[in-house]
């Protein structure tokens with residue numbers, strides 16, 4: 001950690017993020033243009049609706065949407081979009097939410113999309129006052145089920161793009177939109193963690209929601225893009241349930257800057273840098289007993305590969321979860337992507353590294369695997385106990 005690392009001053013651990021664009025780790029490295037813009041606007045007065053107008057034009061340019069607006073987070077955007085679908089521009093109805101008396105208040109979502117990104121998607125819907133109507137079962141949803149679930153009370157249908165959702169047996173977005181539109185139901189797409197700013201609108205979505213602080217490298221924020229009237233109705237929710245979800249001038253200006261930077265980002269260069277990290281890690285693990293590493297493309301087709309590392313305790317003398325935990329400790333903690341670790345593997349995500357951190361990660365892997373090798377007993381802790389300890393640990397804050 002360099003002398004100028006703010007984390008040292010604050011007493012924080014100098015974590016290296018191989019996990020992904022995780023809110024719990026600070027989401028992403030904010031791009032320099034956004035940092036400069038945020039610094040410049042913080043001390044200035046500005047007319048917020050004009051700043052949102054500029055954001056709208058910028059979002060429209062990048063997404064192909066009619067309009068856009070910025071809010072606190074993608075999670076907030078889910079709530080605002082559902083609220084907008086129920087109230088339209090009716091200011092009295094906006095002030096009455098979450099009481100939905102007299103409004104169409106049913107929001108459809110496939111059961112396999114009712115996932116948690118850190119909070120439940122469907123809670124974001126309910127927060128608007130809407131009633132969640134699940135479609136299909138966890139691993140299967142059919143067009144007829146979506147069609148059959150639409151009533152005269154239906155306000156919107158939500159579609160989630162994420163590695164969290166069930167990745168088979170779901171209705172493709174295009175079909176989903178066609179069925180909803182046949183009955184005049186708008187489709188809201190949660191694309192929080194997606195690179196592509198156009199394809200979901202092209203597939204027919206009426207509103208698409210992104211996180212500003214994930215791949216875009218903006219400050220903590222949510223981006224809403226889509227049909228002008230619906231976007232306007234989202235923005236108007238700031239007079240109601242959206243007030244507590246509003247974004248400040250620094251967030252808005254930062255998102256505009258991050259979107260501008262996205263337009264000129266050297267995507268090929270970044271990809272090459274990520275590939276180099278994967279190569280460094282593959283070489284470090286090559287020939288080690290019990291370790292198999294494969295390059296794994298992103299499950300939702302973001303242009304991004306991760307290293308998927310299978311750990312067989314018989315050969316490596318350590319389980320995948322114990323290795324993940326040990327990597328996350330010490331002077332140079334490396335946080336890996338371990339949400340499927342009970343299957344005996346974790347991922348290394350190369351897209352949030354500072355220059356040369358890939359070498360530290362390789363050293364840490366070598367270090368921990370060498371230490372495990374020297375242990376007399378295989379290091380395999382009880383995974384269920386680990387899970388329960390993590391749940392209990394969450395309740396210990398702030399101690």
Ligand SMILES: *Cc1c(COP(=O)(O)O)cnc(C)c1O
Pocket residue numbers: 023072073074075076117160161162190191192193210211212221222
């Ligand atoms: C991250 C994420 C969210 C939440 O985004 P925030 O901007 O952090 O609120 C919602 N949906 C999905 C699919 C996500 O990955």
